[in-house]
Amino acid sequence: MRNIKTREGFEFWDKVNALPHYAFLLSPSGKSVQKFEDKAMGNWIDVHEAQKIVDQAQDRISELRDELGAAKGEYDRAVNKLDDLQLRLSAADQRIDDFAGGECEWHREADSGIWNSGCGETWSFHEDGPEENGMNFCHSCGKSLVVACDEEEPDSDDDWRMNPCKQGHRDVGAAGSVAHCYQCDEKIEAATTQEAFERWNATHPKQ
Template sequence: MSDVQRFWSHEASNIFCVRASDFDRVTAERDALQQRLNAVDQRIDDFAGGECEWHREDDSGIWHSGCGETWSFHEDGPEENGMHFCHSCGKHLVAEMAEQEQDADWHMNPCKQGHRDVGASGGVAACNQCDEKIEAATTQEAFERWNATHRAPQA
């Protein structure tokens, strides 16, 4: 009796035979696919939530992502171009504020004598040349009071 006839005769009685080598191969393929699925699930878990901080390289339009990628923009930056998520890791994109933008937020007007060597720290806004000062509960409050009572120089 041939192998085909034996197979069909076993099929008729609801008994299926599989070679051990085929069984081992299919089992190994299934295990490999499960490992790949587990790895992808882990990546999804790693990317869920969190932030990817981007910083700009000088004024070149080149941006570096926190996950190690580099992006280039012809105009403006990622936020101005409608990017809310990193294209590489999928995390929420946070663009680092440029130093000049940070400095502009804390720009202090000159003292009443016109000195520009002014600063704020430890709840005190002061001129470092003439010792004019304003004290407050917080540095932010001292800074705000200083600018409210000292005019910006005329351009």
Template structure:
């Protein structure tokens, strides 16, 4: 190949004539035996095609999108001219694009169109469609039902995957907010367990603990006795700026007050006791009784705990 390519004219008509003259030098017996000759010949073929298109008023590929150029490239692959394919590859590369992935079909391909133009029925029976079906209107588009069904199934599957992905993104975003709250506020996470009466089993809980300059310096701002760290953090994230020593449950306290629910101290004499979520427990030593309902846990607690421990 020559060290310096010949400059083409800026005029489309002149450029076309120039490219035709260049192509005439190898139209009879082009020599593709060496890489250098093959590249030079193919370049001239590409330039001739570009000049011909420019002379016909086609331009603007520099402003085309990656999707449009990639679509036209695939269309010309089907047409079978490698020179056109090479020119579209050049356009993509010159614009800094790679070949975009093909978009999913949004409509069902039409495989045929009803057209009665020029048709004259031999008799009235010809107007009747086979199997007593009604005659289709002129211009009706026919589609492949099996292909349409496959496309609908693919769309449904993609939509299902998208819904799951969206939910996963939402869950991860919530977990990120929880981690940011833990790290940004320097909260502690404390796990504790307590025996379930005399069953030999244990129940666990989790607490979120924050620190303040004034007393009490440590305050439980989130808790969950079903061992859900997320639930405990969520409660801590909604706590007041200066919360009490432990979370308060006014509605539950009001209900206990109306029913005259008075809890005896635990077996070790601690008075910081309470009930919640089917459990009766001591906040100090973690002594716990679990029942089907909170009221049953309360009744079992008072039945097994002395009113005045020694």
């Protein structure tokens, strides 16, 4: 079989065009037919207008193949981006899970809008506290925000009754982490109002 030179994308048609051409002549007696190769016609399919249509169709097929290759490249890049985003999302979900576990207890400084978180941060509110301002999670550690319970109220009024000052004045009281006398300005300061109250009564006997 002879070697046929073909063009990329036109292999089928080049092979068809390479087929040999034959001519047939009737003998003068009309009793026989002589067959011989006709090399004058060139590519026999070129004599037909169909060849132009076929070539145009093949060109379009080649264009579509190129477009398909480009589209596949875009698709592969989109899939890679999607995979990357999925990895980032999984990592973010893991961080959320890590932060979501447990609770962060917030304590309010006495008679102020200052709140201290269990993770060591400080937050200030102009009005009310975390719950009233819609804070369900700590802004620092991301854990569920829990407001510390207020100090238990005394069982009776006697438990909060302050002893007179050292000069005998009974107009005394405790607020803002300070226990003091309203008449002589004697006072005891502490970290909390409860502590100031307890230190006052411990150093001032009943009268």
